[in-house]
Amino acid sequence: MSVMKRLQMIFSAKANKALDNAEDPRETLDYSYQRQLEMLQKVRRGVADVATSRKRLELQTQQLQQQSDKLETQSRQALAAGREDLAREALTRRSGVAQQQADLVTQHAALQAEEEKLTLASQRLQAKVDAFRTRKETIKATYTAAEAQTKIGEAFSGISEEMGDVGLAVQRAEDKTQSMQARAGAIDELLASGALDDASGTAKDDITAELERMSSEGEVELELARLKGEIGPGKAPEAIEGSTSPTAQPAAPQPEQAQPQARPQTEEGRS
Amino acid sequence: MIVRILGEGQYSVDDAQADLLNGLDSGLERAVEAGDEDSFRSALSDLLTQVRALGERLPDDSLEPSDALLPTEDSSLEDVRTLLADSSEGLIPG
Numbered sequence: 001m002s003v004m005k006r007l008q009m010i011f012s013a014k015a016n017k018a019l020d021n022a023e024d025p026r027e028t029l030d031y032s033y034q035r036q037l038e039m040l041q042k043v044r045r046g047v048a049d050v051a052t053s054r055k056r057l058e059l060q061t062q063q064l065q066q067q068s069d070k071l072e073t074q075s076r077q078a079l080a081a082g083r084e085d086l087a088r089e090a091l092t093r094r095s096g097v098a099q100q101q102a103d104l105v106t107q108h109a110a111l112q113a114e115e116e117k118l119t120l121a122s123q124r125l126q127a128k129v130d131a132f133r134t135r136k137e138t139i140k141a142t143y144t145a146a147e148a149q150t151k152i153g154e155a156f157s158g159i160s161e162e163m164g165d166v167g168l169a170v171q172r173a174e175d176k177t178q179s180m181q182a183r184a185g186a187i188d189e190l191l192a193s194g195a196l197d198d199a200s201g202t203a204k205d206d207i208t209a210e211l212e213r214m215s216s217e218g219e220v221e222l223e224l225a226r227l228k229g230e231i232g233p234g235k236a237p238e239a240i241e242g243s244t245s246p247t248a249q250p251a252a253p254q255p256e257q258a259q260p261q262a263r264p265q266t267e268e269g270r271s
Numbered sequence: 272m273i274v275r276i277l278g279e280g281q282y283s284v285d286d287a288q289a290d291l292l293n294g295l296d297s298g299l300e301r302a303v304e305a306g307d308e309d310s311f312r313s314a315l316s317d318l319l320t321q322v323r324a325l326g327e328r329l330p331d332d333s334l335e336p337s338d339a340l341l342p343t344e345d346s347s348l349e350d351v352r353t354l355l356a357d358s359s360e361g362l363i364p365g
Contacts, residue, residue: 002296003303004274004318006355007340015336117278124280127331135334158334165277 015160019153026148029136032156036129039163043122046170050115053177056184057108061101063191068097074207081214090207100187107180114173121169125162132159273329274322275337276344282326292339295321303351311348319344 019028071094078086135155139148272289275281284292295318302311319341329335342351 002293002339003299003351003355004292004296004339004341007277007342008275008337010354011340012336121278124331128334131332131334154336155334157336161275161336161340165275169278 011161011164012157014164015157019156026140026152028156029139029152032159033129033133033136036125036132036159036163039166040122040125040129042170043118043125043166046173047115047118047122049177050111050118050173053180053184054108054111054115057104057111057180060184060187060191061104061108064097064101064104064187067191068094068101071097071207074211077211078207081211081218083210083214086207086210093207100190104187107183110176111180114176118169118173121166125166128159128162272338273335274326274339274341276319276322276341277346278343280331281329281333281335281337282322283329284322284326288321288325291325292318292321296339303348303355306348308348311351315342315346315351316344 071090075087075090075094078084078090132155135151139151139155142148272286272292273281273283274292295314299311299314299318302314322341342354346354
């Protein structure tokens with residue numbers, strides 16, 4: 001049998017069954033109205049849930065962007081310090097982050113579409129529920145068994161079909177939101193574990209540690225050079241280096257060379 | 272006849288166009304039975320396009336039941352099969 005006819009029958013079967021079960025068709029009007037209000041609540045909750053998930057994705061996208069920027073800065077720093085290996089590592093991680101970002105963009109679009117659909121569904125249902133409420137009161141007021149029976153049946157089928165439709169939309173949105181939340185949770189975990197590094201910058205990743213180590217070594221060298229400049233008159237840096245550094249074994253023969261410069265007193269005074 | 276596109280709303284289509292829609296619907300049915308995702312997609316898309324083009328959108332507050340129902344545009348073959356296999360108690364809420 002035809003697809004569109006079969007679907008119609010499946011949807012209307014549900015409404016008919018509810019009507020058949022009611023002793024007084026007028027009761028079904030009130031009962032149905034309650035169900036409609038519940039369904040409206042459900043759709044609105046659905047819209048809110050999807051919006052929450054969407055915002056979470058937006059936050060994660062921002063975090064990933066920060067991470068990406070940071071890795072780029074790191075790769076520049078590493079390159080400037082002549083550490084191509086470190087720069088390469090930073091860029092590799094950055095491309096991993098970019099992949100996650102692209103993924104999130106797609107998901108964000110899907111969620112946004114779902115949100116729009118649900119918002120429209122909620123508007124349509126609201127309009128129908130309002131119409132049903134009016135119709136319900138009219139039918140109740142002008143009740144004559146046979147006539148009302150038909151009217152109730154029509155109104156009921158119409159709204160019931162809409163409820164089935166909206167119910168499906170809510171279900172779909174729920175499924176999508178759930179799988180999205182699972183993914184978002186996984187990304188949160190990745191960010192937290194440091195595998196993508198913590199974008200908040202509280203935890204140090206190994207690239208940062210290496211860059212900082214290099215930079216502090218550089219500072220030590222600078223400081224050392226400054227001290228050398230202060231202490232020595234600049235003519236005998238080797239002698240001073242040899243004497244100030246007890247580990248510098250190669251400097252051992254140098255004192256003899258330095259002696260002609262007649263500075264034994266200084267050396268004795270320092271040791 | 273009144274046709275509902277799930278997730279979209281209802282359209283009132285002139286009965287004179289019923290044959291055209293039924294023809295497209297048969298194509299859709301064959302695709303579902305054959306399990307052919309590609310022809311299913313194009314058949315569904317054709318049918319929905321025709322309903323939208325030929326039909327007139329019913330206002331949101333109309334309470335008329337539909338004569339025919341169609342799945343949402345982005346439904347997969349699997350989605351439609353699930354819907355069709357559904358009993359009146361099953362998946363469809365409301």
